[in-house]
Amino acid sequence: xxxxxxxxxxxxxxxxxxxxxxxxxxxxxxxxxxxxxxxxxxxxxxxxxxxxxxxxxxxxxxxxxxxxxxxxxxxxxxxxxxxxxxxxxxxxxxxxxxxxxxxxxxxxxxxxxxxxxxxxxxxxxxxxxxxxxxxxxxxxxxxxxxxxxxxxxxxxxxxxxxxxxxxxxxxxxxxxxxxxxxxxxxxxxxxxxxxxxxxxxxxxxxxxxxxxxxxxxxxxxxxxxxxxxxxxxxxxxxxxxxxxxxxxxxxxxxxxxxxxxxxxxxxxxxxxxxxxxxxxxxxxxxxxxxxxxxxxxxx
Amino acid sequence: xxxxxxxxxxxxxxxxxxxxxxxxxxxxxxxxxxxxxxxxxxxxxxxxxxxxxxxxxxxxxxxxxxxxxxxxxxxxxxxxxxxxxxxxxxxxxxxxxxxxxxxxxxxxxxxxxxxxxxxxxxxx
Numbered sequence: 001x002x003x004x005x006x007x008x009x010x011x012x013x014x015x016x017x018x019x020x021x022x023x024x025x026x027x028x029x030x031x032x033x034x035x036x037x038x039x040x041x042x043x044x045x046x047x048x049x050x051x052x053x054x055x056x057x058x059x060x061x062x063x064x065x066x067x068x069x070x071x072x073x074x075x076x077x078x079x080x081x082x083x084x085x086x087x088x089x090x091x092x093x094x095x096x097x098x099x100x101x102x103x104x105x106x107x108x109x110x111x112x113x114x115x116x117x118x119x120x121x122x123x124x125x126x127x128x129x130x131x132x133x134x135x136x137x138x139x140x141x142x143x144x145x146x147x148x149x150x151x152x153x154x155x156x157x158x159x160x161x162x163x164x165x166x167x168x169x170x171x172x173x174x175x176x177x178x179x180x181x182x183x184x185x186x187x188x189x190x191x192x193x194x195x196x197x198x199x200x201x202x203x204x205x206x207x208x209x210x211x212x213x214x215x216x217x218x219x220x221x222x223x224x225x226x227x228x229x230x231x232x233x234x235x236x237x238x239x240x241x242x243x244x245x246x247x248x249x250x251x252x253x254x255x256x257x258x259x260x261x262x263x264x265x266x267x268x269x270x271x272x273x274x275x276x277x278x279x280x281x282x283x284x285x286x287x288x289x290x291x292x293x294x295x296x297x298x299x
Numbered sequence: 300x301x302x303x304x305x306x307x308x309x310x311x312x313x314x315x316x317x318x319x320x321x322x323x324x325x326x327x328x329x330x331x332x333x334x335x336x337x338x339x340x341x342x343x344x345x346x347x348x349x350x351x352x353x354x355x356x357x358x359x360x361x362x363x364x365x366x367x368x369x370x371x372x373x374x375x376x377x378x379x380x381x382x383x384x385x386x387x388x389x390x391x392x393x394x395x396x397x398x399x400x401x402x403x404x405x406x407x408x409x410x411x412x413x414x415x416x417x418x419x420x421x422x423x
Contacts, residue, residue, distance in 0.1 A: 003343055003359050003389070011353040114308045126308075131395055210352070211397050212385075217352045225354060249354065262379065 006137040010209055012249050013144040017202025018222065019229035019241035020151065024195035026230050027164075028188045029171035030083060033223045034075065034091030037098045038068040038196040040218030042203025044102070047124045047213055051116045052109060057129055061204050068200015069193050071098075076192035080185055083174075095223060102215035123214025127207050140209050147205065151198065155238040167191055168284070171235075228266075232273050234280025236287030243281055309337060311388060313400045323377045324404070328362060328388060329370055336370020341392035344374050346384050349401065355379055362388070381406045 018039050025032040042064035049060035079090040102118070109117035116126040130140060158164055167187045169177045174184040207213050229244030248266055279285065315326040328344075330337035342362040348355045357379060362372035378384060383403050390396040 003345075007345065007359070015353045131397070206352070212399055214349060216349045219350055221351050222353075225351075 001138055001141075003137055006141050008249065008253060010137065010141045010144050012245055013141070013148050014202055014206050014209065015226070015229070015249065016148055016242050016245050017151070017205070018199055018226040019233070019245050020155070020238060021195040021199035021202070022223075022226040023230040023233075023235065023238065023241045024191050024198065026227075026235055027171050028167050028184075028191040029174065030188060030192070031085075031088040031227065032091040032192070032195070033088055033220065033227065034093075034095035035195065035199050035226050036218045036220070036222040037075075037091075037095035038072050038199035039203035039206065039222070040095075040098060040102070040213075040215070041071050042068045042200030043207035043213045043218070044118070044124065044203075045200070046204035046207045047127045048118075050129045050208070051124070051127045052111070057133075057208070061201060064204035065197045065201045068203065069197035072196020072199070073189065073193040075196075076189045080189065092220065092223070095218070095220065099215045099218055102218075121214065121216070123212055123216075124207075125212045127211045127213070129208050130211065144205055144209070147201070151201075152238055152242075159237065228270050231280055232270060234277070234282035234284075234286065236280070236282040236284040240280055240282035309390070309396055309398055311398045311400055313386060313402060315402060315404070318375070320377070322379070322381075322404075323375060325373070325375050326386075327365065327371055327373045328386075330372065330388075330390075331370060337393070338364070338369050339393055340364070340372065340390055342372055342374075343389045343391070344376060345387040345389065346376055346378060347387070348380075348382060349385050350383065359389075378404060 018035055021035045021038065022032060025035070045064040045067045046057075046060040049055040049063055050057060075091065075094045079087055082090055103121050105118045106120045107117050108115050108119040108122075111126070114126045114128075116124065118124055129135075135143075166177065166182050167190075169180070170182060170184045170187045177184055177187075225248070229248065230241040231244070232247060233240030233242065233244035247269070253262075273281065277283065310331045312329045312331075313326055314328075315324040317323070318325050326344075328342075330340060330342075340362075343359045344362050345359045346355075346357040347353075357376065360374050360376055362374040365371040365373050376386075381404050383401055385399050385401045387397060387399040390398075
């Protein structure tokens with residue numbers, strides 16, 4: 001497999017974590033423009049643990065997941081009374097606050113003759129875990145795909161639980177959910193926290209793969225894309241956001257003729273798809289229809 | 300069998316000139332280790348935009364060693380748009396390493412592009 005194909009596929013898998021984290025927030029009826037913040041937190045935590053403290057990668061991944069989750073919980077707790085547009089703006093503000101703070105933090109360190117550590121706009125360099133452990137690009141692709149597959153399997157089973165059904169009801173009609181004894185605030189808190197964990201884990205893998213991270217990488221564009229992938233793909237199943245990622249990076253990337261017009265094409269495609277499929281390609285309705293068909297065939 | 304990993308940091312310095320083809324640049328990179336040029340390197344150059352990580356995947360190109368210029372390698376790369384790009388140099392030989400530089404590519408008359416617009420910032 002060529003370096004280009006392996007890198008592109010790894011990027012598809014990495015951004016899928018972010019798309020899935022945006023999906024989890026959308027399930028409970030909120031729109032977040034700030035998932036990139038949790039992705040960034042995960043990336044910086046893993047960079048610190050592996051490059052500065054020389055910690056084990058499993059510890060780094062675990063801490064990144066926890067840090068992403070805690071940051072998301074903090075945001076959710078702070079703005080628990082906000083919903084809709086107000087929550088969206090609050091999440092964007094949180095992400096920008098974090099990005100601007102990271103731009104200000106300068107603690108460069110010299111380790112083995114290399115500059116590493118947080119260095120404001122210059123970013124965090126020399127995250128050398130893949131070199132120290134002799135990981136080739138294809139090896140990292142396999143690792144990322146396995147992690148993504150594990151997450152999808154977890155979410156697949158999670159979809160069948162009453163927790164997910166209740167969360168979807170909260171997302172659809174919070175007042176109705178409340179009248180049935182469900183507490184929407186608790187579900188929102190839990191799902192936003194969970195989304196932060198998923199984003200944090202993805203960010204950790206991103207830092208290991210990229211070997212260099214900087215605040216600019218975790219800007220609003222990344223959050224907008226993550227959200228767009230979930231909306232295009234649909235909220236019917238966790239596979240939806242992955243379809244969105246596949247359309248943007250997989251399909252548009254392959255049409256090299258579009259090159260500089262790709263972002264315009266992507267924007268146009270989002271608009272067209274939302275007109276034709278307002279609930280996304282894999283909407284809850286489509287998923288229910290597919291399930292009913294499969295069930296009928298089995299019977 | 301993979302190449303050994305280097306303990307010390309390799310430094311890079313990149314310069315790019317626009318070509319007649321739109322968004323295509325002819326670049327040279329100088330690799331130095333402890334003040335000495337790095338020769339016989341096997342380099343693949345990747346480019347992506349820091350402002351939009353993972354979304355722009357410019358096809359990686361190999362950098363070829365320049366004759367009569369030890370430690371200098373040249374490559375031609377086609378970008379997707381103007382703006383700040385990060386070049387990543389993946390070294391497979393004589394040791395395994397990765398280094399990168401951020402370069403600002405601006406629009407306007409390519410022949411009048413000033414050096415400060417093409418200024419590089421080493422991050423590794």
